[in-house]
Amino acid sequence: MNARIGLILAAAIALPLALSACGSDYYSTPTSAYDRSDVVFGIQTDLQRRGYDVGPADGVYGPRTSAAIRSYQWRNGLVVDGSPSVTLLDYMRSHPVG
Numbered sequence: 001m002n003a004r005i006g007l008i009l010a011a012a013i014a015l016p017l018a019l020s021a022c023g024s025d026y027y028s029t030p031t032s033a034y035d036r037s038d039v040v041f042g043i044q045t046d047l048q049r050r051g052y053d054v055g056p057a058d059g060v061y062g063p064r065t066s067a068a069i070r071s072y073q074w075r076n077g078l079v080v081d082g083s084p085s086v087t088l089l090d091y092m093r094s095h096p097v098g
Contacts, residue, residue, distance in 0.1 A: 037059055037061070037084075038059065039084055039085065039086055039089055040059045040060065040061045040065065040084045041057060041058070041059035042089050043065070043069065043084045043088060043089050043092065044057040044058070044059070044065055044068075045057045046089070046092045046093070047065075047068045047069070047072060047092075049097050050072070050097055052068035052071060052072060053068060054068045061084055065084070066082040066083075067082070069082045069083065069084060069088065070082040072092075073088075076091075076095070078091070
């Protein structure tokens with residue numbers, strides 16, 4: 001039983017590291033709630049231009065930003081997880097507001 005738990009924990013740690021090493025930013029260090037970042041700020045300002053309520057565009061990832069991201073992802077046929085990422089910001093920038 002302990003060996004199984006150890007194997008699961010090892011896989012849970014190794015997978016994100018392996019994907020990150022392959023150049024995938026989707027599974028790089030996740031942005032946690034209330035983490036200030038330029039990526040979050042960029043997503044917030046873009047979502048505001050599109051009419052989404054993210055609260056203040058302050059680079060802080062909180063519940064309103066998460067809800068707005070989920071709504072945007074759903075409306076655009078993306079995987080809905082509510083998480084900010086460089087990939088999402090790049091997608092938004094490549095699909096400008098009409």
